[in-house]
Amino acid sequence: MRAGNRKWVVIMVGLPARGKSYTARKVARYLRWLGYPTQVFNAGELRRATLGAGHRADFFDPSNRQNQRVLEGLARRTFDDLLEWLGREGRVGILDATNTTRERRDWLRERCREAGYEHFFIEVINDDARTIEDNVRANKLASPDYEGMGSEEAVRDFRARIALYERAYATVDDDEGSYVKVIDRHETMIVHRVDGWIPARVVGFLTNLQVTERPVLLTRHGESEFNASGKIGGDSALTARGRAFSRRLANFVDSRFGAGGIQVWTSTLLRTIQTSELLGRDRREWRSLDEIDAGICDGMTYAEIGESFPGEYEARTRDKLRYRYPRGESYLDVIQRLDRAIIELERQREPVLVIGHQAVLRALYAYFADVESERIPHLSIPLHTVIELTPRAYDCIEQRYALEP
């Protein structure tokens, strides 16, 4: 019997090319990873799907009454889709549209109220011309709206579209309720009357979000004595093969990063600490990176678990995500305790090497690669492999290095 299952509408606000979609997707991915069904609803996508792409700035001119009615209708349909999805299965619906007028926002608030959903605003404000220009060039020119158009012409057109929105833009006011304003590429944040567990998570996440591109490297510890004997959990030392991997890992990191900055994070378990020892760098030991707690099954082989606790074995096979070892943890438990590590990873401006464990790395990997929860317990994270992830605005580049000794 759990209290507090309120559903939330997150209303994005901001001029075009300010980074709304970037922020909306990052937030959505984070909330999904935490276990809240979250989806972004984008009015532009619906417009292109309905009317076809290729609309120029003049199409968005507020003085063109007919087009405005069409755009209005699309905005309503996008929001209807969001509400419908929230009613059916969603927990958090994010409306990714400009919503730059007070009238529009009042209308949205009223509809949230009628439907019995909570809401808050995320307004993205970037007035630096350079940032906007970069954003237009990096993301907007690839839009189907500009297919086949020269890039300078497309930039000019998009600027004209922005100018049309600027005329009617009103920033979110204190009397509109809870809001977060994200200003100048997350340099400044204004948080107003934010209340509730999910909004508090979003604020903590946005406060620490960096826009710097830097890789995160994930690797399991070298082979341990328990690995070699097929036992789970425990706190055993590395085998000779595991130690050989730790040497290869040190060489890899040296040749990849030289004397340069890379942070090393380990769990508090011996096998990850031993794996880090030849790196010759400071390490940070995180208890929250410790392997999933197998409770009463700790130290057993899967065959032994199947024999001693056949019911447990079967329950785990049926739902590996939610299955909690008696006196131990489930994958969902692991994700909750990794929240802090994810926030810290987002905060870092330099590369980080995480030396962890299978279940923990599955969960971290899932955050960066936006893997749906059900698939997390089945991801492949083999021993003696470095997974280098470079999160970018809308995707994540992955490279794997096999360092089998």
Add this chain to the structure above:
Amino acid sequence: MRAGNRKWVVIMVGLPARGKSYTARKVARYLRWLGYPTQVFNAGELRRATLGAGHRADFFDPSNRQNQRVLEGLARRTFDDLLEWLGREGRVGILDATNTTRERRDWLRERCREAGYEHFFIEVINDDARTIEDNVRANKLASPDYEGMGSEEAVRDFRARIALYERAYATVDDDEGSYVKVIDRHETMIVHRVDGWIPARVVGFLTNLQVTERPVLLTRHGESEFNASGKIGGDSALTARGRAFSRRLANFVDSRFGAGGIQVWTSTLLRTIQTSELLGRDRREWRSLDEIDAGICDGMTYAEIGESFPGEYEARTRDKLRYRYPRGESYLDVIQRLDRAIIELERQREPVLVIGHQAVLRALYAYFADVESERIPHLSIPLHTVIELTPRAYDCIEQRYALEP
């Protein structure tokens, strides 16, 4: 080998009676509880200790050059004390003074830089006349400065003192570095370029801080089968006596709060859930409220631990705060995982009843009662007792109810 042991100076900024000291003390208590040696250095206290109390508004007039030199000297000494303490043993020093001019803040920043310490500002802004008035009446009239003076006269004098500061007040600017502005009793926060683990914790804490006064009730579960047989840990059910306590607890809560709002939080362990069952209210089960993990000693009596692991038993007796059960947790580990629960407790506007366990409740109690870390493992949290804590601006009221069945 842990990375990142930077020392921090937190510079408070704001006009008199805005709530600087309240915020400074709350932050200090929170950081101390997390395990960072933190101390508040208050210039007003040093002034009264050095010059005696009883200074009227005209003493603070910036045009009185001689007094300004005296005040300046006191401010420097307060800051010297802070730097000296930070060099010796501190981790975070909080300078609780007005620091309302740019010149003063530039000087402070330069001194932090010279000393090799990081810094950030917390500016407290409250322009609501009512809040200021309440603050003056509640906190300032009790100041030794106004001993023996009529309250209306004292209020007038304090208002005159504020007016003198207002003339020279300049809010912290973006080019002064990291800052947090706390506006209108924490309703709005502006966070600028905040970076680093400790500042990030402070921001998360301040975002969720409520100024509403409401009690937090702590109680252990009713007697469990393991309690009765002297074993630690486990996940046993309540004894008949434990069930009798759960009835008394339900009666107590009903008579104390009626049908009114009180939230019920339990751990995920059977004995706390069973204890909550007769309350007839929604409960929230928190894994982070589970009892300290005794690792390999789970399920043993202390006598058995002493016999089987004499070295462990002795190590635990020597330093109960830092001692970590093999494969289990230390009290310091428990505090780290309770961070989230504390932030959630601070966010609540209605009373909360926490049904927990001895070690976990010791840690929660220590936060509210500001108990120094070393004493935490020795606090008395008996079975069948409700501890009602009401945190106020500068202290915490405690009442204990024995509900022994």
